[in-house]
Amino acid sequence: MSNSLTADLFAVLDILVLERIEPGSFRIIGTVPNWISLFCRSHLESGMVLLIPEQEFPFLENFLIDAEEFWREGNATKLDSGAWAEYDRRGREQYFEASAICVGDKKVLLVELQDGDYQEKLLIIQKARENQLTYEQLVKENQKKEILIHCIIHDIAGQLSGINCCLALLEFENLTTKGKERLEIGRRQSVKQEMLIREVLDAFSADVQSLESFNVDIENAPNILSVAQEVIQFLTPTYALNRIRLLLNIQGGADVNMTVDWRVVGDKSRLERVISNLAENAFRHSPRESTVVINLRQDGDFIFAAVDDEGSGVRPNAVANLFQKFSQGSKPGRIGLGLYFCRITIERWGGEIAYSPRPEGGSRFWFRLPKPRR
DSSP states (O other), rough: OOHHHHHHHHHHHTTTEEEEEEETEEESOOOOOGGGGGGGGGOTTTOOEETTTTTTTTTTHHHHHHHHHHHHHOOOOOOEOOOOEEEOTTEEEEEEEEEEEEEETTTEEEEEEOHHHHHHHHHHHHHHHHHHHHHHHHHHHHHHHHHHHHHHHHHHHHHHHHHHHHHHHHHTSSSOOOHHHHHHHHHHHHHHHHHHHHHHHHHHHHHHTTTTHHHHHHHEEOHHHHHHHHHHHHHHHHHTTTTTTEEEETTTTOOOOTSOBBBBBOOHHHHHHHHHHHHHHHHHHHOOOOOEEEEEEEETTEEEEEEEOSSOOOOOOGGGGGGGGTTOOSTOOOOOOHHHHHHHHHTTTTOEEEEEETTTSEEEEEEEEOOOOO
C-alpha cells in the first residue's frame, strides 16, 4: 500500500485510503483527498492516525462491525457499506460509500465521495418511489369508486325489480294489440338490463373473491352436465321469444347418462353463472331463426365445454381483449363484464377459457375445467 503507484492511483480516484491498525483505529495512506477538509474538524495528513467513529464518520460504526468480520476471514472480494449522507460545512448534503478490502495481510478501508451522477441517480430513485406511492394512492381511489359503483348498481337493481313487477301486472290488463307489443318491448329491454346488472355485480364480487383462497370440495363438486341443463331450462323462454333455438350437445358419442362422471372443480352457483354468461352472450349476437349449442365432452382429466352461435363473430382486432374488464366485443358501446367474470372464475379453478371463430361462421366460446381428484 505504500508504493507510489498505488498512492497516486487512489489520489486520482479521489478516495480516502485508511489502513486498519486495530479496531476503530486507522492510518491515512497516500494523498488526502481535497474534499476531506469540508467534513473533518481537524487537518488530516498522510500517515496520521484517525479514530472512527470517535473523531470522524460516525455512520461507519455499524459497518465496521461487519468489516472486522470480513477482514478476519481474509476475503478476496470487497464489502460495501452502501450509501450514506453527510452534511458538509456549507450545509450541503453529500453522499459517501465505504468499502472494506484485504491487500495481502493488510486490512484497508476506502471512503469515497460520490459524484453528481450518483446524486442524480438517487433523485431518480426517489422520484420512482414517489410515483409508486402515487400509483398506490390511485389504486385505493379506484377501489373506492368501484365500491361506489357497486352500491349504485344495487340501488338500480332494486328499482328495476319494481318496474318488472309493474310490467308483469300489466299483462293482466285489457291492452290493445299495440299496447301488448309495446309491453313486450319494455319487458325485453328490462330483461337485458337485468343481464347487464348481473354482469356488473358478478364482476365486482368476483374481483374480491378471487383474492381469497379456493379449496376444492370433492364431495360437493358441481356436475357440469346438470348445470348446463338447468341453464338451458332457464333461458329457453327468452330464446324462444326471439325465435332462437338453444340446444345441448353431448359430444364424443356419449349419452346423457348420469352414470358418466361430469363433475368439475368449482362452485355450482358460479359455474351456472359462467355458462349463463356465455349463453346470454351468444343470445345477444344471434340472428332470428338461428341455433345456439352448448357442447360438452370428456377430455381426459378435464371436461370441455363450448357455446357455439351462428352470429357474425368477433372482429379480429377485438379478440385479444375479449376477456378483459370493460372490453367491447363486436358491438361498440356496450361494456363487457360477463366474459371478464368467466375468465377470472375459470382460471381460478385451474382451467382455461378462450374464443375461436367457427369455420362455418359464428363464434365459439370454450373452456376446460379439471375433474376433482381425491
